[in-house]
Amino acid sequence: MATVASAKTAPSVQLGEAPAGKGERTRERLLDLAYDSIVAKGFAATSIEELVAAAGMSKSGFFYHFKDKNDLARQLLLRYIAENEEIMDGLEARARELSEDPLHAFLIFLKLWAEVLEEMLLKHPGCLVASVTYQDASFDSGVSCLTREAMLLWRARFQRWIEEISARHPPRVNFDPVALADHINVVADGAIVLSKSMKDVSLMARQTMLMRDMVRLMFGG
Amino acid sequence: MATVASAKTAPSVQLGEAPAGKGERTRERLLDLAYDSIVAKGFAATSIEELVAAAGMSKSGFFYHFKDKNDLARQLLLRYIAENEEIMDGLEARARELSEDPLHAFLIFLKLWAEVLEEMLLKHPGCLVASVTYQDASFDSGVSCLTREAMLLWRARFQRWIEEISARHPPRVNFDPVALADHINVVADGAIVLSKSMKDVSLMARQTMLMRDMVRLMFGG
DNA sequence: TGTACATCAGTGAACGCGCGTTCACTGATGTAC
């Protein structure tokens, strides 16, 4: 909600982050490198040695920023969940601005989301939550229960929205609103697997849009 | 297609496998153990040491059966894909027996499949193809391109079926038949992630059935 | 403005463990004559 005046001199991409000290910047850099490696190879196959080599520092520098390897995973997941919430908040806000009707806004949101997902898949191909879920025996319990909380956050967002839609647009068939809320995530996670194994990023958006068509049909678009 | 007479003395679970020599049995046992460990912890975190300890043999015994660790992954994936095709063939055959109409048969198939998926998730929680896809940088190229072939097999099966359905039941909306064919897998893989992270096996079947409702709606059930 | 101390952001060397892989060897079973 920045005014035009205050936005005038702002740098192009700032995202509301503080300038951040030297330490914070290298920590973020390590997290970025870890993210890419974990979604590509998995957690166990991602070595600290490789991360610090890519960051151009010594291994002990890593342990200044992270208590141990599981601490890296925990911080990474926390950052991922927070960033994701921020992105979804932004998309939901934009969609709701464009239409008062919750169903139309939802359909707009799904279209925007399909684009964002495809773009994200090009940068780092994978979902961190799914990655951790698929290797949760490699993490301590604190890390793997974070994925559960992430899922609950997403479920809550969509469940609210879907009930709002149902109130205005009585659905053609009976369905479980929780299941439909979860379905958004299910399709996203599944489409990532498909896109990766088929090496075709466009599948991501195609699957999201197909689900969008189905949702529209359900509420009798 | 066993006759009643020949089935009389057959052991309860045989699955048409040959009696199998001693070597073949321990090899299968190693594959079973590897499967469970890989979907739980990932490939890199699954050590040969741990597998052979569980199988009650020495590490060199492993290398009698497998050229190296990647060979284990390759053989495991090949067996998984073959088993999966066999299961799907069986379910499709049963569904087609119960209804001549391809749409009805498909809906029956999805219901049967939802049950099988939930049951499988209880035994070993995960999809091997998704596991490998998410860690493909840990495997040699021969292994990771097997996942692509598995996806193509599944796509082909459902694409054929969906076109058959479309011919008899003109769909309510325009859609890409390939995308819908892929969607079956997308929902399965995504639902596994959800089920695992929420530690709720029933989500698997709920998601499959939701997709089933959507498919029915699409073809104007 | 200068000095003393504290915190920040690391370095470098060393550790012990476990991993994947190799290699020479072995007892049991199968096959040929």
Next chain:
DNA sequence: TGTACATCAGTGAACGCGCGTTCACTGATGTAC
């Protein structure tokens, strides 16, 4: 039926490498008086 040889299904010891982690130390920056 006995003997020679081949194959099967492994064993046991050893290898070297790389991993996660620790620890004592360090130069640069910030803060108090």
